[in-house]
Amino acid sequence: MLEIGLLALATLATGGLIALARTHWHQRHFHKPTPRQHGLDDGTLIRKSHATIAHAGVYSFGTPAKGGESRGFAQLRLEYGDLILQDARSKQLLYFPMMAIQWVSAITLEPGDISAITLHIEREGRWHLLALRLPQMEMTVLVRVLRQAIHSARINIGNLSYKPIGPLSAYYAHQSLQGETVLDQPVELYLLPHLLVVLKGDRVQAKLDISSVR
Incomplete structure (x- = not known):
């Protein structure tokens, strides 16, 4: 069974505003729900x-x-x-x-x-x-x-300001028959107060609800 082995390969910058990416947004047609x-x-x-x-x-x-x-x-x-x-x-x-x-x-x-x-x-x-x-x-x-x-x-409105953690470089990992930890594909971890998101670029690989973790 795969598990996430967190290997910190990048240091987070503290303070300041989150820099957002300039990306190309392709307009699509969406079915609109009823009022x-x-x-x-x-x-x-x-x-x-x-x-x-x-x-x-x-x-x-x-x-x-x-x-x-x-x-x-x-x-x-x-x-x-x-x-x-x-x-x-x-x-x-x-x-x-x-x-x-x-x-x-x-x-x-x-x-x-x-x-x-x-x-x-x-x-x-x-x-x-x-x-x-x-x-x-x-x-x-x-x-x-x-x-x-x-x-x-x-919604974090009205609560203490929280800056998301990440993305942090990490790897999927599994344990071999010999008991050794073997690294698989690289991913990034992005931590919100209620959710751990596993990313590869901007693509979501997995999400883990951590709202009950203290």
Whole structure:
């Protein structure tokens, strides 16, 4: 049976912001779910197929391992279970299914009443990070949407800030008939508060729920 042998071959940089990778996002056509009921703060329910969250801001899209380019967006909205972002320069629409969001970072405050948040997204077997910088009032709207759609265990908003650990170089390993540990293919380990993700580049090889580990 394979097990993960953790061999630390890289040293983590401490402090600072997470650098996100500049990657090529290929727009695809997705089947849109039917409109859902969305709760409001006053306890009422309204039927919403779409809602505008922010009219402008900055985003970057990448992986845990590679840094990326900050770009402006012209609109961020919710539509049939997707976050949809329009790149300000190319006008391309980028779709991020809410069900694909695996973890939401704590909010950090920046000068000029700007808030920053990072969404960890697993989609089609790949792990990506979407970082957003919005005016604080519009961040409040985004947080409300995220709380309605994502399990509270995957949301770090309102808790102490946590910086994910990794990716750390590691190997799959197995034990030979002679009892020796034999290294297999190299992988990377990426640690979140509730989840250990095994990556090969941006491709997810395995996930281990560690929410009960203390």
